[in-house]
Amino acid sequence: MQIGPHPVQPPVVLAPMAGITNAPFRTLCREFSGGKGLFVSEMITTRALVERNEKTMQLIHFDESEKPRSIQLYGVDPATVGKAVRMIAEEDLADHIDLNFGCPVPKVTRKGGGSALPYKRPLLRAILREAVSGAGDLPVTMKMRKGIDDDHLTYLDAGRIAVEEGVTAIALHGRTASQHYGGTADWDAIARLKEHVPEIPVLGNGDIWSASDALRMVRETGCDGVVVGRGCLGRPWLFADLVAAFEGRTEDVARPSLREVAEVMVRHATLLGEWIGDESRGVIDFRKHVAWYLKGFAVGSEMRKRLAITSSLSELRSGLDELDLDQPWPTGADGPRGRTSGNNRVVLPDGWLKDPYDCAGVGEDAELETSGG
Numbered sequence: 104m105q106i107g108p109h110p111v112q113p114p115v116v117l118a119p120m121a122g123i124t125n126a127p128f129r130t131l132c133r134e135f136s137g138g139k140g141l142f143v144s145e146m147i148t149t150r151a152l153v154e155r156n157e158k159t160m161q162l163i164h165f166d167e168s169e170k171p172r173s174i175q176l177y178g179v180d181p182a183t184v185g186k187a188v189r190m191i192a193e194e195d196l197a198d199h200i201d202l203n204f205g206c207p208v209p210k211v212t213r214k215g216g217g218s219a220l221p222y223k224r225p226l227l228r229a230i231l232r233e234a235v236s237g238a239g240d241l242p243v244t245m246k247m248r249k250g251i252d253d254d255h256l257t258y259l260d261a262g263r264i265a266v267e268e269g270v271t272a273i274a275l276h277g278r279t280a281s282q283h284y285g286g287t288a289d290w291d292a293i294a295r296l297k298e299h300v301p302e303i304p305v306l307g308n309g310d311i312w313s314a315s316d317a318l319r320m321v322r323e324t325g326c327d328g329v330v331v332g333r334g335c336l337g338r339p340w341l342f343a344d345l346v347a348a349f350e351g352r353t354e355d356v357a358r359p360s361l362r363e364v365a366e367v368m369v370r371h372a373t374l375l376g377e378w379i380g381d382e383s384r385g386v387i388d389f390r391k392h393v394a395w396y397l398k399g400f401a402v403g404s405e406m407r408k409r410l411a412i413t414s415s416l417s418e419l420r421s422g423l424d425e426l427d428l429d430q431p432w433p434t435g436a437d438g439p440r441g442r443t444s445g446n447n448r449v450v451l452p453d454g455w456l457k458d459p460y461d462c463a464g465v466g467e468d469a470e471l472e473t474s475g476g
Contacts, residue, residue, distance in 0.1 A: 104304050104328045106141065106199055107242025107271050109171045113349030114328025115140040115317070115342065116274070116306060117335065119175040119201065119246070122391070126166055127374035131367070132335060133169070135357075136342035141173055146203050149178035149187035163196055171198035175246070177206065178230065179216045185233030192239045200238055202230070204247040204261070207280040209450040218248045218280035219451055221257040224264065226462040231268040242271035246308070246330070249292050251449050252281040255456060258292060262300040274306040274330045280449045284333065294324040306330050313437050314341070314348035314356065333439065337395025339367065361400050362428035368396050372419055383414050399436025402426060 104114035117124060117132055122145065129142040144163060151159040165172040174197040178184035184202075191197050204227070206217030221227050234243050245265055250256035258275055265273055275296050277288035288309025297305040304327035307320045317329045335341045340357040347355035359367070371392060376385025393411045402410075406422065413419045 104272075106171075106244060106304070108240075109141070109199060109242070111141045111328065113139060113346055114304075114306070114321075115345045115349065116328060116330045117142040117342070118274075118308060118330045118332035119143045119145050119203070120332055121145050123336070125162065125375075125378065126164060126169075127371065127378050128339070129169065130166060130374055131339040131371055132342045135340045136346050138168070139346050140342060141171070141199070142169065143173040143175050143199075143201055146175050146177050146206065149176050149180075149183045152176070152187045153183060153190060165197070173197060173199040173201060175201040175203050176234075177203040177211065177216060179214060179220065179226075181226070181229040181233040184230050185237045188234045188237035188241075188243070192237065192241050198241065200234065200241055200243050201274075202234060202243065202245040204245055205274075205276050207248065207283050207447075207449065212280060213450040213452065215452050215455065219251060219449065219455065221247055221261040222251055222255060222455065222459050223462045224257075224260060224459055227261060228264050228268060229462075231265060231270055235269040243269070244272040244274065245270055246274040246276070248276045249279045249289065251451070251456070252279050258296055259299050262296050262305075266300050266302050270303065272304040272306060272327075273300065274308050276330075277307065277309040281447055283447050285447075290320060290324050293320070293326050297325045297327075304328060308332065310439075312439065314344035315353070317345055318348050318353075337392055337398060338437075339371075358432035360428070360432065361426060361430040364396055364400070365423040365426070365428060368392070368423065369416065369420055372416060376416070382416060386414055386416060386419055389419075399433035400426075400430055401433075 104111045117129065124143065124145045133142055147159060147162060163174055174191060176184065176187055178187065188200055191200060203217060204221050211217035212219040247258060247261055249258045262273055275293050277290055277292050290307065293307040306328040307324055307326040308330035311317050311320060311329055311331050312334045320326060320329055331341065340359060344356050372386050372389040375388050376382040379385050390411050394407065397407060410422045413422060
């Protein structure tokens with residue numbers, strides 16, 4: 104699979120996840136993959152980037168080993184998106200730009216952004232046109248959902264607009280915004296999108312918990328590649344499995360013991376501390392990952408709580424050393440992780456659904472002030 108001039112082999116992409124896919128986590132996933140695949144930053148707000156917000160400028164920092172460098176942008180105002188994209192291109196801040204039209208969280212959709220935006224067809228077209236024209240030689244891709252809900256599906260129209268405006272590839276999460284992360288992803292929608300826009304690569308996203316899931320998605324939908332999000336939470340070695348599977352080595356599946364998992368946990372926390380510049384803050388940021396790493400292992404609730412409130416590497420190490428580290432990989436530990444809520448009311452701007460072609464009232468004030476989704 105090609106993303107502009109960049110070959111992505113195997114065709115595997117780390118999904119942007121706010122607060123998760125920072126430089127340390129991308130480093131871990133990339134190490135397990137042997138440097139193969141594409142690893143995208145967490146979502147960056149275009150307004151914050153243009154204004155050179157300090158937190159944002161840290162979030163777009165890439166390790167020297169990251170090639171190509173991929174940034175995902177969120178924006179609602181075409182002019183601001185255009186400024187951000189031109190800044191990235193002119194200052195050589197990245198090699199690939201992905202646009203977020205899939206985020207379902209209320210603070211994004213209530214401003215008309217994320218998964219709400221493709222409903223306004225002219226606005227989507229204007230943003231894509233500004234982004235592609237401002238990007239120069241950099242490839243621009245987009246990630247989206249099926250639509251707002253089952254009564255307001257947008258993905259086929261959005262896909263055709265993307266092709267017409269010069270977008271390089273599209274990733275589709277097979278859920279609507281109202282589903283959030285609940286229920287089952289609709290892989291048939293991914294197949295329909297691929298049939299609808301055969302001109303460019305289509306990547307599938309949703310319910311990939313193992314390498315075999317990824318192969319099955321490609322086989323069943325005809326998509327050109329896969330985007331992996333929640334499936335790698337607490338499982339960065341999934342990228343080793345994915346590489347092996349796409350290279351035909353389906354028997355090579357990582358089944359780390361708890362001792363090996365503990366080593367990865369400490370490395371992850373260490374990388375976060377080095378990135379933030381403060382060990383304690385790095386370990387505190389790591390806390391959210393503890394339950395994901397330990398899922399399925401025999402670890403008591405009190406110890407889980409204790410590990411989830413550590414604030415130093417020594418605390419984390421000592422707590423992990425008290426576990427039965429010889430435990431083998433637990434049966435059934437590859438299932439869903441992360442958010443699973445569904446059937447939510449999508450928070451939208453007043454009157455948003457009245458007319459898909461009326462984009463009045465959407466402008467710079469709808470841009471989030473801070474990055475991270």
